[in-house]
Amino acid sequence: MDPPRANLHKVRIPEPTNRIHKDECCVSFDTPRSEGGLYVDMNSFLGFGREHVAWNFEKSENPVYLHIVQRRKPEPDETDRPLKKPTLLAIGVEGGFGEQEPEYDVTYEIVILPEFLSLPFPSVDLPEKVRLAVDKVILAESADRKQQLASWVADKKIISAHAMDLQQLDNGVIVPPTGWKCSKCDKTENLWLNLTDGMILCGRWVWDGTGGNNHAVEHYQQTKYPLAVKLGTITADLEGADVYSYPEDDSVEDPILAQHLSHFGIDFSSLQKTEMTTAERELDHNTNFDWNRIQESGKDAEPLYGPGYTGLVNLGNRYFEKQSLKAAFAISQADPTLDLNMQMTKLAHGMLSGKYSAPSQEGQEGIRPRMFKSVIAASHPEFSSMRQQDALEFFHHLIGKVDQANPGNHELNPCTGFKFIIEERVQCPSGKVSYNQHCDNFLTLSIPLHEATNKEQLEAFHEKKAAMDLDGKEVSKEEIVRPRVPLEACLASFSGGEEVPEFYSTALNSKTTAIKTTGLKTFPDYLMLQMHVYIDVPDIIDISHMRSNGVQPGEELLPEGASCGNKAEPARPVADEDIVSQLANIGFNYFACQKAAINTSNAGIEEAMNWLLSHTGDPDINEPISQDPMPAEDTIDEASLQTLVSFGFPEDVSRMALKASGGNIERATEWVFSHLEASSSVSADSSTNNVKDDDSNISDGSGRYKLMAFVSHMGTSTHCGHYVAHILKDGRWTIFNDNKVAASVDLPKDMGYLYFFQRISS
Structure with a gap:
């Protein structure tokens, strides 16, 4: 046996539990379709590109590799290929949006290092063990396939638990085949038939003026009748009918829908489709003004290639791109597919090197950061699922993970530049003050709607909409007018004073109304802002006026913890009825208005409106408020507390969130994200609350910033839809879709969800 073949005994036959990485290199984005193909280590089953296979050999001393090469087949004539209409709310998956996957020819060979000796496969000259091992690798499902790929697609409809034993009232209701109208208003579209009592009611109200008046939802809240079907979606093909389950809060399948319809005299075989289903309505967002504007559809845009211009396939959360430049992580000696530093390095190289961004007739293929997603989402129930998540929540999660992977390594931590210290100053009527500090990495700004610069257009739009509502008509998407609020007004609102009712003053030993002002003790290298409503954003901002300088000469601090024993037990918050009634008159659900007032501490109509606009997609937004007693601080579940802390939230904020949400982790997480500006306690138990991070590890400098990137969201909720990024690179704006x-070409700078500013050097 010649020396190279003598190494074949080191080949290992994969077990069913082995992860076979045959789709992509573990330390780069080379694939079998790359020029050099992919080399699969026949002992560890890790895959490597041509540039890195020798490195793996030196590290592991595994000499035998399966070399996989895929080459694209010539495509058939486009005229012979039928155009498929999207049927799924998905991008880049079968049935969704995107081009059809091309076909490839695949070749295999055995390669022995370090000589790169090639042995043909298949070949009868190879030992049986080698042939068996290679066959198993080829036939095995790859590690990438086993992962739940991140995609924008709704799960298959479940059969409702309420369908088979649904009680239908014998109330004599017969539904006509046409001429439907809401039983409580004049709406003639977006109508839902309750399958228990036959009531026809309009659907949910949408904040942009579209949709119904919530009558179908309110009817469920009053009666608890669980299932409704959307009229206009019922045809001879009952599988296409849109059935919604309110208690399950999802579109569902009703196996005996024909029987349920027959109860109300509906002959489904004679009906025609006149309305979009819920999923189709989501799909329709792809053609409305906002989606086309954000994606710059229809514009003759110049494709860009090269370093820093690499696209990501099916991944919207890519806003940390430039900060990856600071990463200089060490190479792990363990499995590189499971190491966060390794996968961050791989991602940074893939995006910034330009290797995977070369001009071609087919356009840029982009890179698929599947291994990165697998590592960053490990053990997280939401990010590891197929469900789309909020980009801001992912960003917060990412920073926490990177911090954990690089404890104490501030210089090499790419997330350090986002951190800053928020300082809150509270002054009670005694004139004494308290200061609280907490560390954060982004600001959520409330929107002062009274500062809108297009008030006349807004008033005209509301008058027109009211008139059309009386006529039973709806305004078109192109006619909708949204408030335009300058960013400067939002920043001023953040740092302006606000009243804190029921504040317990340790100087007065009683509850009183205090004044709280908020500022930044430090200014980060990169300032990230979150917006819930479209605003006007300038290229340059100056937040120097937001600097908080701590205790000033002549100020007297509130006593620390004096008479704490006299503090009354916290009472359940009560909504301000004036705020609730004003919001309800606009068209919001009454229970949702109560929650908005409570969650903004009855601060005012604008604050409550902002909260509502950012929580319209909450599944329980219209549910009555629970009357269960609020848990005391010492009864908070420690496991829930540690779960929130593991997400990266400070412990004191996590405690407040759990108290405010009745101990529910999901609601507590949402509470944190909606109360970032008031997440630190304003009680006078402690006059100064020092942040845990050493101030010396948090950057500080000038308050002048330049807009460098923004992320836009398209869809009815940040937990669904699509994200697009615009980044200022080499002096010009670039769209990453x-x-x-x-x-x-047509920069939608006023339509961002997350904005990123970089400090301007003095």
Whole structure:
């Protein structure tokens, strides 16, 4: 046996539990379709590109590799290929949006290092063990396939638990085949038939003026009748009918829908489709003004290639791109597919090197950061699922993970530049003050709607909409007018004073109304802002006026913890009825208005409106408020507390969130994100609350910033839809829309969800 073949005994036959990485290199984005193909280590089953396979050999001393090469087949004539209409709310998956996957020819060979000796496969000259091992690798499902790929697609409808034993009232209701109208208003579209009592009612109200008046939802809240079907979606093909389960809060399947319809005299076989289903309505967002504007659809944009212009396939959360430049992580000696530092390094190289962004006739293919997603989402129940998540929540999660992977390594931590210290100053009527500090990495700004610059257009729009509502008509998406509020007004609102009712003063030994002002003790290298409503954003901002300088000469601090024993037990918060009634008159659900007032501490109509606009997609937004007693601080479940802390939230904020949400982790997480500006306690138990981070590890400098990037969201909720990023690179704005990278032509700077500013050097 010649020396190279003598190494074949080191080949290992994979077990069913082995992870076979045959789709992509573990330390780069090379694939079998790359010029050099992919080399699969036949002992560890890790895959490596041509540039890195020798490194693996030196590290592992495994000499035998399966070399996989895929080459694209010539495509058939486009005229012979039928155009498929999307049927799924998905991008880049079968049935969704995107191009059809091309076909490839695949070749295999055995390669022995370090000589790179090639042995053909299949070949009868190879030992049986080698042939068996290679066959198993080829036939095995790859590690990537086993992962739940991140995709924008709704889960298959479940059969409702309420369908088979649904009680239908014998009330004599017969539903006509046409001429439907809401039983409580004049709406003639977006109508839902309750399958228990036959009531026809309009659907949910949408904040932009579309949709119904919530009558179907309110009817369920009053009666608890669980199932409704959307009229206009019922045809001879009952599988296409849109059935909604209120207690399950989802579109569902009703196996005996024909029987339920027959109860109300409906002959489904004679009906025609006149309305979009819920999923189709989501799909329709792809053609409305906002989606086309954000994606710059229809513009003759110049494709961009090269370093820093690499697109990501099916991944919207890519806003940390430039900060990856600071990463200089060490190479792990363990499994590189499970190491966060390794996968961050791989991602940074893949995006910034330009290796995977070369011009071609097919356009840029982009990179698929599946291993990165697998590592960053490990053990997280939401991010590891197929469900789309809020980009801001992912960003917060990412920073926490990177911090954990690099404890004490501030210089090499790419997330350090986002951190800053918020300082809150509270002054009670005694004139004494308290200061509280907490560390954060982004600001959520409330929107002062009274500062809108287009008040006349807004008033005209509301008058027109009211008139059309009386006529039973709806305004078109193109006619909708949204408030335009300058960013400067939002920043001023953040740092302006606000009243704190029921504040316990340790100087007065009683509850009183205090005044709280908020500022930044430090200014970060990169300032991230979150917006819930479209605003006007300038290229340059100056937040120097928001600097908080701590205790000033002549100020007297409130006593620490004096007479704490006299503090009354916290009472359940009560909503301000004036705020609730004003919001309800606009069209919001009454229970939702109560929650908005309570969660904004009855601060005012604008604050409550902002809260509502950012929580319209909450599944329980219209549910009555629980009357269960609020848990005391010493009864908070420690496991829940540690779960929130593991998400990266400070312990004191986590405690407040759990108290405010009745101990529910999901609601507590939402509470944190909606109370970032008031997440630190304002009680006078402690005059100064020092942040845990050493101030010396948090950057500080000038308060002048330049807009460098923003992320826009398209969809009815941040937990569904699509994200697009615009980044200022080399003096011009570039749009990153999945794997499509091009020069921006019509910059939608006023339509961002997350904005990123970089400090301007003095």
